[in-house]
Amino acid sequence: RKEVEQDPGPFNVPEGATVAFNCTYSNSASQSFFWYRQDCRKEPKLLMSVYSSGNEDGRFTAQLNRASQYISLLIRDSKLSDSATYLCVVNPGTGFQKLVFGTGTRLLVSP
Amino acid sequence: DAMVIQNPRYQVTQFGKPVTLSCSQTLNHNVMYWYQQKSSQAPKLLFHYYDKDFNNEADTPDNFQSRRPNTSFCFLDIRSPGLGDAAMYLCATSREASSYEQYFGPGTRLTVT
Numbered sequence: 211r212k213e214v215e216q217d218p219g220p221f222n223v224p225e226g227a228t229v230a231f232n233c234t235y236s237n238s239a240s241q242s243f244f245w246y247r248q249d250c251r252k253e254p255k256l257l258m259s260v261y262s263s264g265n266e267d268g269r270f271t272a273q274l275n276r277a278s279q280y281i282s283l284l285i286r287d288s289k290l291s292d293s294a295t296y297l298c299v300v301n302p303g304t305g306f307q308k309l310v311f312g313t314g315t316r317l318l319v320s321p
Numbered sequence: 322d323a324m325v326i327q328n329p330r331y332q333v334t335q336f337g338k339p340v341t342l343s344c345s346q347t348l349n350h351n352v353m354y355w356y357q358q359k360s361s362q363a364p365k366l367l368f369h370y371y372d373k374d375f376n377n378e379a380d381t382p383d384n385f386q387s388r389r390p391n392t393s394f395c396f397l398d399i400r401s402p403g404l405g406d407a408a409m410y411l412c413a414t415s416r417e418a419s420s421y422e423q424y425f426g427p428g429t430r431l432t433v434t
Contacts (some may be wrong), residue, residue, distance in 0.1 A: 230414070245397050250410075251430075252427065252428075253411055253425035253426060253427050254364065254411075254425050255425065297363070297364075308366060309366075309423060310363075311360065311363035311365075312363055313362055313363045314363065
């Protein structure tokens with residue numbers, strides 16, 4: 211089983227739609243969770259951290275469910291510029307702050 | 322203002338011909354990482370430096386080596402590239418080993434002919 215699993219998509223949505231991605235992780239000792247965004251042929255960039263209490267940043271909301279070992283990302287009022295691959299990232303809690311990346315979920319927002 | 326710089330952005334090398342990719346940073350971060358990312362796959366950590374302390378991932382092939390001559394620079398050496406080594410190579414930094422946020426460079430896309 212992969213340490214971090216995501217649905218690769220693509221998710222095709224119209225502008226203005228709400229879309230949600232889920233991610234599951236296998237290591238129950240994992241300590242920290244993040245969403246990174248990666249545009250085509252570009253480097254990953256941190257989108258937001260995911261806290262136990264959930265957190266919101268504008269149109270983006272991240273949730274963590276430790277009992278079920280999944281993380282979610284909700285994007286409201288999708289924009290064309292949101293088209294990208296969203297990488298679920300987990301720190302497995304092995305001491306060193308190593309990050310394990312999921313393969314990403316591709317989002318395509320159309321006019 | 323570029324913070325993590327990778328050169329070259331595109332590199333073509335021949336099968337078996339050694340190649341070196343470079344990374345530099347202006348952030349004065351203690352930790353530097355090298356990742357390999359193949360098409361539609363997750364970035365895979367190859368190794369990292371905490372200051373001058375080198376840490377290799379257990380499954381990183383011996384064909385891959387790294388050097389960090391000073392805080393700002395880190396190099397990835399591929400001694401005998403195979404066709405399977407064609408990928409995007411990403412350099413990243415973080416302030417400390419306890420820092421979660423990593424700052425990535427734009428990557429070097431390696432083609433092996």
